[in-house]
């Protein structure tokens with residue numbers, strides 16, 4: 288069996304990708320230090336994926352623990368590297384912690400891969416590497432590195448590290464997946480996004496308002512140069528994203544070198560579009576109030592997704608209605624996340 292190591296695989300995107308890979312016949316090993324996730328997700332992944340997961344509680348910055356993990360798992364054929372801290376405002380307050388964790392984990396992982404002859408890697412990058420884009424839709428040839436926060440720069444520098452490693456080792460195969468805005472949940476409602484504390488991102492916040500955990504949504508900015516004045520993003524269903532990882536893994540099995548590929552739908556939706564669609568899908572009114580722009584936010588961001596189709600044969604299949612419906616199913620069945 289083809290075995291894949293998922294660093295950060297207990298998290299939101301990793302858990303959905305694990306299920307997708309298990310359903311496609313891959314063996315899955317998850318290494319996660321649970322800094323932003325909970326152990327309770329593992330049995331749910333097993334339930335949906337229909338087989339056992341090998342779970343290791345490991346900090347990917349801990350060289351000795353990572354070496355032990357690879358030594359104990361000689362069947363690892365490829366790696367998907369999700370592990371990282373991802374909160375933008377926190378990264379502005381604590382840049383060193385973000386660089387230490389996100390870059391430390393990347394380097395430690397790649398050194399272990401080198402020692403153990405593992406040559407295939409898929410990386411969770413982000414549309415944030417494009418910063419404030421000059422034009423939309425954003426293609427992979429757009430300038431990168433203009434990010435305004437330590438989180439975004441940690442993704443950009445990780446990409447540079449991987450590109451340099453590929454230049455030095457012609458046998459390496461790396462796909463840098465630049466996600467746009469992942470939302471939604473597995474349609475079973477058994478796994479989903481489970482943020483600790485007050486959510487930073489739009490969808491988990493809206494879902495918590497809908498379920499009565501928060502009073503109302505604050506819409507940050509209604510004076511952007513967009514049709515309704517609110518920010519426009521390319522929301523993509525997390526199970527579409529998960530399928531994109533499976534395709535990227537297949538790609539690494541047949542190609543060498545480093546490719547950056549956008550995973551988005553190519554369509555933009557405003558904050559008010561999302562609120563409207565979520566109300567439709569859930570049947571719950573979402574009270575909201577306009578509030579100032581968030582510092583560092585951009586007006587419009589959506590992908591040119593053609594390269595993913597050309598190289599991976601992948602495109603998004605689910606629309607905003609599906610994304611809201613599935614988020615609502617997860618949130619209403621698990622109002623307090625995995626602690627329910």
Ligand code: NAD
Pocket residue numbers: 294295296297298299300301318319320321322323324345346347348368369370371372373388392411412413414466467468469
């Ligand atoms: P998440 O926080 O739910 O998952 C990340 C996982 O990594 C968590 O389970 C966390 O415990 C683990 N982790 C963090 N540091 C670790 C370390 N040093 N060692 C081991 N485990 C560690 O986040 P997510 O939304 O699933 O994101 C997955 C990846 O995708 C992240 O790298 C994130 O930056 C990237 N990404 C996310 C988004 C998004 O909007 N969710 C967008 C673009 C890129």
Ligand code: WQD
Pocket residue numbers: 373375412413414415439467468469487488489490492504505506507508517518519520558581584
């Ligand atoms: C979407 C829209 C907000 C919350 C972030 C990271 C990015 C990537 C994805 C990891 C914006 C508005 C939000 C709220 C609001 N992550 N909003 N009220 O900012 O596009 O991207 O997550 O790589 O790096 O920056 O996503 O969901 O936070 O915001 O009005 O309470 O919703 O202003 O227009 P964003 P988001």
